[in-house]
Amino acid sequence: MRGLRKGVLGVALAAAVVMGAGGSAGAVGAKTGPEADLSHHGHASLWDGRLGVWLVSENHGPSDLAQATVRLAFSEPMAGGRELPPACLWSSDRVVSCRTGELRAVGGVGELALDLRTAGLPDELTVDITTAWRDGVADRNPRNDRHRVLVLATGDPYVF
Numbered sequence: 001m002r003g004l005r006k007g008v009l010g011v012a013l014a015a016a017v018v019m020g021a022g023g024s025a026g027a028v029g030a031k032t033g034p035e036a037d038l039s040h041h042g043h044a045s046l047w048d049g050r051l052g053v054w055l056v057s058e059n060h061g062p063s064d065l066a067q068a069t070v071r072l073a074f075s076e077p078m079a080g081g082r083e084l085p086p087a088c089l090w091s092s093d094r095v096v097s098c099r100t101g102e103l104r105a106v107g108g109v110g111e112l113a114l115d116l117r118t119a120g121l122p123d124e125l126t127v128d129i130t131t132a133w134r135d136g137v138a139d140r141n142p143r144n145d146r147h148r149v150l151v152l153a154t155g156d157p158y159v160f
Helices: 002-030
Strands: 036-047 050-062 069-074 088-092 095-099 108-117 124-133 146-152
Touching: 036 124, 036 146, 050 069, 050 124, 095 108
Parallel strands: none
Antiparallel strands: 036 050, 050 108, 069 095, 069 124, 088 095, 124 146
């Protein structure tokens, strides 16, 4: 009986190794598609119930990026009725989603400026900036396209 258990365990381990090797090969194959290194940088300022966000999106390559979507989420609700740039839309009273436009490899830049009003007069808020969509292009360095910024109501620019 002990020999049978060892045999079954050996077959199971061998199968796991083979399956794992196949999974690795699949993962490597998946990484061979188009790749771009998208980054978002800029600053945010809060004063008298107004929030300004200035954002630059860049593609460090190696492939061109036809389109991406950046998501800006706020810890405080924004007041309604504010016009957004044509590339942006409200997802909720705390979230704005914006298209970057085409970003060419190694140097493609998209700029965005938001002038928003908060629903109240917060002393501070946070802005979470993330890439929500990359048109199927892989990004092996997602650290530079995700930021959380604490913005105090001082009017000072808080850089990310």
